[in-house]
Amino acid sequence: MISTTPIDSEAEALGFATRAIRTGHQRTAEGEHSEPIFATSSFVFSSAAEAAARFSGEQAGNIYSRFTNPTVRAFEERLAVLEGGESCVATASGMSAILAVCLGLLKSGDRILAARSLFGSTTMLFDKYLTRCGIETDYVPLSDLMAWEAALERDTERRIRLLFCETPSNPLTEMVDLQALAAIAHRYDARLVVDNCFCTPALQRPLALGADIVVHSATKYLDGQGRCVGGAVVGDRKLVGEEVYGVLRTTGPTLSPFNAWVFLKGLETLELRLLAQSRAAADLAIWLTQQPAVEQVYYPGLADHPQHQLVGTQQRTGGAIVAFRVRGGRAAAWRVIDATRLLSITANLGDVKTTITHPATTTHGRLTPEQRDAVGISEGLIRVAVGLEAPADIQADLARGLG
Numbered sequence: 001m002i003s004t005t006p007i008d009s010e011a012e013a014l015g016f017a018t019r020a021i022r023t024g025h026q027r028t029a030e031g032e033h034s035e036p037i038f039a040t041s042s043f044v045f046s047s048a049a050e051a052a053a054r055f056s057g058e059q060a061g062n063i064y065s066r067f068t069n070p071t072v073r074a075f076e077e078r079l080a081v082l083e084g085g086e087s088c089v090a091t092a093s094g095m096s097a098i099l100a101v102c103l104g105l106l107k108s109g110d111r112i113l114a115a116r117s118l119f120g121s122t123t124m125l126f127d128k129y130l131t132r133c134g135i136e137t138d139y140v141p142l143s144d145l146m147a148w149e150a151a152l153e154r155d156t157e158r159r160i161r162l163l164f165c166e167t168p169s170n171p172l173t174e175m176v177d178l179q180a181l182a183a184i185a186h187r188y189d190a191r192l193v194v195d196n197c198f199c200t201p202a203l204q205r206p207l208a209l210g211a212d213i214v215v216h217s218a219t220k221y222l223d224g225q226g227r228c229v230g231g232a233v234v235g236d237r238k239l240v241g242e243e244v245y246g247v248l249r250t251t252g253p254t255l256s257p258f259n260a261w262v263f264l265k266g267l268e269t270l271e272l273r274l275l276a277q278s279r280a281a282a283d284l285a286i287w288l289t290q291q292p293a294v295e296q297v298y299y300p301g302l303a304d305h306p307q308h309q310l311v312g313t314q315q316r317t318g319g320a321i322v323a324f325r326v327r328g329g330r331a332a333a334w335r336v337i338d339a340t341r342l343l344s345i346t347a348n349l350g351d352v353k354t355t356i357t358h359p360a361t362t363t364h365g366r367l368t369p370e371q372r373d374a375v376g377i378s379e380g381l382i383r384v385a386v387g388l389e390a391p392a393d394i395q396a397d398l399a400r401g402l403g
């Protein structure tokens with residue numbers, strides 16, 4: 001049994017699946033095999049002196065579950081090892097992970113430089129709420145490295161402190177070269193934050209490519225079966241272990257021990273799921289290109305994808321998300337969605353159940369038509385997050401509406 005401190009050298013030598021199954025848990029005196037759920041809000045001290053030592057930080061140990069809980073810590077340690085980071089802070093949701101990073105790293109007057117194609121609530125957080133704290137965000141096209149660099153070059157006062165992106169993007173699966181983007185960020189003394197929700201560390205490890213911080217919506221693939229909402233931040237001891245942890249400890253968007261336990265179990269099958277779901281997605285993407293009703297298919301694994309060369313290098317597979325545009329706009333897209341009997345019409349993704357969405361009227365419905373055009377979210381676009389059902393059944397379900 002490996003007792004882990006995040007990223008100790010022993011854990012690093014193990015295969016990904018072994019780390020995902022074996023790290024993080026420190027067996028208690030009860031000898032339990034599965035990780036226990038510590039359903040307790042606070043912890044007891046043996047004396048007043050011990051309580052004082054814990055509170056002052058002189059002695060490590062549990063105090064109160066807003067910021068110290070063994071089940072949550074087990075999940076944090078396991079994810080840190082998988083992403084290759086020194087520290088991990090778990091949060092109540094993916095959005096609170098992003099908020100904690102911004103509060104931990106930025107102050108009034110600082111700016112964010114972000115990819116234009118971001119999860120809708122992330123854009124809302126930046127534009128509506130961070131602006132109230134005096135933090136403004138500029139947007140550039142995700143894959144256009146020259147646009148990122150030009151924006152930093154224009155910022156002569158060096159107010160851009162943080163670069164933020166998701167790769168591949170939702171739902172069009174555009175990608176950016178993370179190694180190149182990290183180098184650009186560091187030339188201008190800024191930090192690169194990557195939302196690694198779509199790939200997870202099973203397919204892509206941004207920290208090894210030079211990113212400073214990885215954020216997760218654990219709600220998606222880390223859970224893998226659509227049960228719990230949660231998030232996490234991974235990075236080095238200073239930025240994450242001190243700055244982001246300090247925000248969590250004080251402001252309190254804490255992950256519950258039960259949700260942490262579900263994510264721990266999810267991590268154990270993460271690689272297996274992602275590889276199988278990627279294979280099914282690749283087959284589905286090829287099949288979609290052969291359907292006359294389909295105008296365009298967006299999938300990184302297809303040879304005509306603009307950043308196809310990053311598959312197999314930056315990210316291990318094309319991932320499990322496929323988007324496609326049907327002829328006939330919204331009416332045709334809705335017909336395909338409504339003709340399905342198996343697929344779930346829901347905005348969530350990362351589940352073993354395949355989900356189908358019409359981005360223009362759901363996840364991206366809050367954007368103006370002009371904003372949607374700018375990011376390429378057309379009315380005929382459909383997103384499928386491929387699950388683990390028999391691939392032939394997923395195809396047959398889509399074929400009904402495409403026929």
Ligand SMILES: *Cc1c(COP(=O)(O)O)cnc(C)c1O
Binds near residue numbers: 093122216
């Ligand atoms: C879902 C999602 C989020 C937000 O996560 P929640 O857990 O829903 O708060 C952030 N980024 C991406 C890419 C997502 O898909």
